[in-house]
Amino acid sequence: MTLLEIHEPGETPLPHAGEGTLAVGIDLGTTNSVVAIAREGKPAALHDETGRALVPSVVAYPAAGGVRVGEEARLLMAKEPRNVVASVKRLMGRGAADLHTVAGVLPYEIEPGSGETDMVKLRIAGKPRSPVEISAEILKALRARAEAALDKSVERAVITVPAYFDDAARTATRDAARVAGLEVLRLVNEPTAAALAYGLDKGSEGLYAVYDLGGGTFDFSLLRLEKGVFQVLATGGDTALGGDDFDRALAERMLAERKRDGLADLIDEGAVKAALALARQMKEQLSDREKTSGRLELGAVPSFHAITRAEFEAMADGLVKRTIEIARHVLADAGMAASEIHGVVLVGGSTRVPLVRRRVAEMIGKPPLTDIDPDEVVALGAALQAEALTSGSDTLLLDVTPLSLGLETMGELVEKVVPRNTPIPVQLAQEFTTYQDGQTAMAIHVVQGEREMVADCRSLARFELTGIPPMTAGAARIRVAFAVDADGLLTVSAQERTTGIAQRIEVKPSYGLSHDDMADMLYDSLEHAEEDMTRRLLTEARVEARRSLLALDTALAKDGALLSAEERGAMDEARRRLETATAGEDRDEISAAAEALEALSKPFAERRMDRGIREALSGLSMNDLERRVGE
Amino acid sequence: MDHFARLGMPAMLDLEPADLDKAYFSRQRQWHPDRFVSKPPEEKAKASAEAAALNDAYRTLKDPLDRAVYFASLKGVELPGDGKTIDDPELLMEAMEVREALHEADTVEAVDALAEKARRDMKAALSGLASLFLRDDKPALRKALLRLRYLDKFAEEARARRMNLERAKA
Numbered sequence: 001m002t003l004l005e006i007h008e009p010g011e012t013p014l015p016h017a018g019e020g021t022l023a024v025g026i027d028l029g030t031t032n033s034v035v036a037i038a039r040e041g042k043p044a045a046l047h048d049e050t051g052r053a054l055v056p057s058v059v060a061y062p063a064a065g066g067v068r069v070g071e072e073a074r075l076l077m078a079k080e081p082r083n084v085v086a087s088v089k090r091l092m093g094r095g096a097a098d099l100h101t102v103a104g105v106l107p108y109e110i111e112p113g114s115g116e117t118d119m120v121k122l123r124i125a126g127k128p129r130s131p132v133e134i135s136a137e138i139l140k141a142l143r144a145r146a147e148a149a150l151d152k153s154v155e156r157a158v159i160t161v162p163a164y165f166d167d168a169a170r171t172a173t174r175d176a177a178r179v180a181g182l183e184v185l186r187l188v189n190e191p192t193a194a195a196l197a198y199g200l201d202k203g204s205e206g207l208y209a210v211y212d213l214g215g216g217t218f219d220f221s222l223l224r225l226e227k228g229v230f231q232v233l234a235t236g237g238d239t240a241l242g243g244d245d246f247d248r249a250l251a252e253r254m255l256a257e258r259k260r261d262g263l264a265d266l267i268d269e270g271a272v273k274a275a276l277a278l279a280r281q282m283k284e285q286l287s288d289r290e291k292t293s294g295r296l297e298l299g300a301v302p303s304f305h306a307i308t309r310a311e312f313e314a315m316a317d318g319l320v321k322r323t324i325e326i327a328r329h330v331l332a333d334a335g336m337a338a339s340e341i342h343g344v345v346l347v348g349g350s351t352r353v354p355l356v357r358r359r360v361a362e363m364i365g366k367p368p369l370t371d372i373d374p375d376e377v378v379a380l381g382a383a384l385q386a387e388a389l390t391s392g393s394d395t396l397l398l399d400v401t402p403l404s405l406g407l408e409t410m411g412e413l414v415e416k417v418v419p420r421n422t423p424i425p426v427q428l429a430q431e432f433t434t435y436q437d438g439q440t441a442m443a444i445h446v447v448q449g450e451r452e453m454v455a456d457c458r459s460l461a462r463f464e465l466t467g468i469p470p471m472t473a474g475a476a477r478i479r480v481a482f483a484v485d486a487d488g489l490l491t492v493s494a495q496e497r498t499t500g501i502a503q504r505i506e507v508k509p510s511y512g513l514s515h516d517d518m519a520d521m522l523y524d525s526l527e528h529a530e531e532d533m534t535r536r537l538l539t540e541a542r543v544e545a546r547r548s549l550l551a552l553d554t555a556l557a558k559d560g561a562l563l564s565a566e567e568r569g570a571m572d573e574a575r576r577r578l579e580t581a582t583a584g585e586d587r588d589e590i591s592a593a594a595e596a597l598e599a600l601s602k603p604f605a606e607r608r609m610d611r612g613i614r615e616a617l618s619g620l621s622m623n624d625l626e627r628r629v630g631e
Numbered sequence: 632m633d634h635f636a637r638l639g640m641p642a643m644l645d646l647e648p649a650d651l652d653k654a655y656f657s658r659q660r661q662w663h664p665d666r667f668v669s670k671p672p673e674e675k676a677k678a679s680a681e682a683a684a685l686n687d688a689y690r691t692l693k694d695p696l697d698r699a700v701y702f703a704s705l706k707g708v709e710l711p712g713d714g715k716t717i718d719d720p721e722l723l724m725e726a727m728e729v730r731e732a733l734h735e736a737d738t739v740e741a742v743d744a745l746a747e748k749a750r751r752d753m754k755a756a757l758s759g760l761a762s763l764f765l766r767d768d769k770p771a772l773r774k775a776l777l778r779l780r781y782l783d784k785f786a787e788e789a790r791a792r793r794m795n796l797e798r799a800k801a
Contacts (some may be wrong), residue, residue, distance in 0.1 A: 185668055229656050325798070330791060389668040396660055423681050423686040425664060485679060486664040 025382025030293030034379035070142035080269035093168030131311030139180035162217040163189035164237030191221035193381030206342035234334035250279035408445035634688035746789035
């Protein structure tokens with residue numbers, strides 16, 4: 001799948017975009033993910049058997065085989081660090097140059113040769129894996145959780161992404177959903193989803209801000225709420241800034257302390273992962289304690305590390321200040337003053353850090369809103385949107401492009417075509433011309449970002465418009481059209497306007513997935529497809545069986561007298577067999593038992609129908625009957 | 632269809648922002664792609680195009696300068712594209728002087744003072760447009776709009792400079 005082919009209007013949706021299946025909201029987070037469902041405007045996060053809503057966004061490919069996601073995967077981190085990946089969201093649509101190290105070491109093993117001009121790949125358990133397929137495992141686990149909790153097949157979802165995610169990262173998220181077998185109804189920006197969860201709850205009006213500090217991303221959005229309209233005025237952020245950075249600073253400090261104490265460690269991927277895990281634990285403890293300490297198990301000698309909240313805040317303050325600076329920038333973009341904000345909503349686990357709350361309160365001049373769990377609020381908003389999209393709603397979400405989109409022009413300068421904070425969907429075009437006599441082709445380089453020079457922006461795609469008839473320089477009129485859909489995904493097309501000659505457009509994907517990558521991944525997911533399919537068929541058979549049992553019980557209670565004692569005995573026996581089969585794992589047995597029961601109850605059903613008709617007809621005049629039939 | 636007609640607004644230089652919002656929201660309620668998620672592809676494509684056109688119209692008419700430039704284009708006054716050289720020597724002189732002042736401003740306060748002056752100038756120039764439209768004085772309109780565009784750009788530059796100064800201070 002190439003970047004520029006994605007989401008053409010008119011493209012047919014995935015098969016089985018079935019009615020009757022449920023649509024869920026998914027917050028696919030850097031540290032944790034949550035799946036939620038809304039019914040009649042009431043959203044709820046879906047929990048596992050132990051009551052947890054948060055699924056750690058951790059994927060393990062254990063030596064013993066198979067794939068583990070969530071808490072189970074996290075527990076494997078200490079034992080098999082090389083087979084476990086965390087924070088994969090940070091790699092979505094990114095190259096190797098975008099990654100952060102701890103003590104000069106990455107907490108990932110990069111597949112050699114990847115990530116230079118394409119999306120980086122990881123080497124896990126001896127196999128190269130792309131961030132897309134790893135994210136797909138998380139989505140599959142969330143889908144399974146939803147199906148188990150709802151006892152229904154789940155095929156459609158609203159998935160949230162950081163508002164500041166660029167096109168490559170959005171595309172990667174959509175691809176991951178596809179690999180997981182989910183149709184994405186809409187990609188919704190995380191701060192917008194959070195506002196939705198708050199707004200509907202309270203019927204708020206006025207200007208609101210959402211400060212969203214997740215594990216790996218920061219977003220700040222300004223929205224105007226008015227009678228069910230959620231209008232995003234401006235948004236900004238940093239997709240490489242989040243609570244993970246606090247962990248990294250703390251981990252660096254611990255490793256430096258070991259070095260100071262003369263411990264000569266081999267600092268590898270596993271050591272970095274262990275230090276990060278401990279750092280995270282200590283950071284969380286500092287949210288409600290003044291000081292804490294921890295024991296780092298590394299090499300032959302464990303070490304003890306203590307830190308006070310004041311010390312931690314001194315380390316974190318630079319990062320928090322950076323978020324406030326971004327927030328001020330967004331306010332300036334919207335031409336608003338901080339004093340005009342009615343309320344600021346806090347989203348993301350990292351907003352539990354007291355320093356963050358203090359700095360936000362200082363900026364806005366009022367305490368932030370924290371009534372909804374900052375870990376769940378995004379998924380709840382996504383669930384509301386999923387319900388709105390499938391069953392209709394009066395709410396209207398008007399979102400914007402987070403980053404400017406443009407083209408490379410002469411001198412490696414960027415010509416912006418779609419400025420940031422433009423409401424989406426948007427279709428804008430600009431005309432360019434040739435600069436040489438007889439020029440027959442034009443290279444088109446699509447970039448995203450705010451800077452003036454191409455090198456400082458993200459390169460999204462390059463393609464070449466060929467077949468331009470030779471003309472004098474400046475005579476050709478090449479119209480390059482940018483379309484950004486409601487998911488924030490871009491399509492670019494180019495056309496020479498003075499002639500009717502057919503053009504050829506070559507598309508070279510850069511940060512998106514190549515067609516081969518996508519094919520491989522779909523092939524890989526086929527390995528598990530059988531397993532997935534078996535499970536789904538089993539669930540469906542169970543649901544169907546329970547439905548017939550319920551119907552039968554109702555009928556027996558009402559018209560049981562229509563059966564002879566012998567017939568009733570046989571039916572009870574068949575009923576019991578189906579009940580037993582339903583509790584088991586064998587779908588064929590369920591189907592066989594259901595068929596047997598159905599065959600047995602057929603005469604009963606016929607007798608009931610006859611009696612029903614007789615009852616309906618008795619005592620009715622011809623006129624009544626006609627009236628009834630006509631109803 | 633022009634932007635005014637698309638939003639069902641009278642083609643006027645001065646619009647009440649609240650009226651514009653109202654017209655825009657009611658049309659987006661009808662055409663936003665979120666309303667068409669389970670519709671056939673052709674209907675989806677049509678809605679998406681309509682919603683995009685509404686967004687373009689709204690964005691253009693919302694900003695007083697963009698609206699003035701657009702209104703002028705409907706009256707037959709075309710401005711050169713962005714980034715083209717300024718062909719008005721008077722404006723060129725003004726632009727050079729103020730840019731130099733911005734370059735030399737090395738405190739947030741000094742930058743703010745320049746930005747404030749640019750904002751006042753813009754406000755004055757915008758309110759002077761109505762009479763030029765009334766007289767249909769095309770050369771004067773063109774000149775005034777070019778100056779406004781330059782002032783707008785200058786305000787943006789002042790903002791960037793202010794950010795840089797603040798960052799250097801922190």
